[in-house]
Amino acid sequence: VHITKAQALKHPNWTMGAKITIDSATLMNKGLEVIEAKWLFNLQNEQVEVVVHPQSIVHSLVQFEDGSLKAQLGLPDMKLPIQYALGYPERLRNEFPRFSFLQYPTLTFEAPDLGTFRHLPLAYSAMQRGGSAACVLNAANEVAVAAFLHDQVSFLGMADVVAECLGRVPYLAAPTLADYAATDTEARRVAAGLLANSTV
Known part of the structure; x- marks a missing residue:
């Protein structure tokens, strides 16, 4: 799947900034919303599900x-x-x-393509792991999206950056606020290094 920056920035239903539009195209926005819902509503991981709805009405x-x-x-x-x-x-x-x-006489729903859109399973994995994982996910994604917008990584390559960072940045099971800040910094450093060395 080869998706250009221009294609990814052309959302059919929403008018948003570049970063959130790319997150929408990769389904990372849904991944982040899943994590938010878990914590906001005190849910179990398996209680939160993503369904693709092309009309963006529900x-x-x-x-x-x-x-x-x-x-x-x-x-x-x-x-x-x-x-x-x-x-x-x-x-x-x-x-x-x-x-x-x-x-809108027809509203349709479908399962997400988790094979192509790997950001969503990465987000589910970070949610299930807990601790500092979601912090790494978010920081690495922000660096990857910025790189994509500057033509430094492919559309699918963004998920590689996030996955590599989740594997490389030290995991903390019970991080403090200071730990989160340090984890965010380290994840951004690792992501930038991956992109600079073209290992993704």
Whole structure:
């Protein structure tokens, strides 16, 4: 799979900055969201699942013990989630465009391609390992994305950078805040070294 920078930056539904657009293309954004959901909602690893939804209308689904599902639907625009976060617990009136089912008569869902989009399984692995792993994942990914945007690594090569860093940067099971800062620095150093030596 050869994906150019121009292709990766052309998201069909969202208008975002370059970094998050690349994370969306690699599915790393979903990986980071999985880790966030685990910690925000005190979930077990196996309780968080990613489903690809090309229309970007269903933003989250929660399944309850009885099997029923509650979905949050809306247009692909961050204004409403940001407003809700700022106004919580109130629902504030606004003049944002409204979602209409008639404009989106078909909503589709599919499993992610974990073989091609390796960032997502790397994120799941970091989540399951815990400790400093997610810190390494994030730092290495930021360096890899910057390199991709400067034509220094291929689209698929970004996952190689992240995987190598997860294997090389020392793992800490119970890091302190200072440990996280040091781990972030070390992961960035290792990632930059990998890219400079063209070993990925």
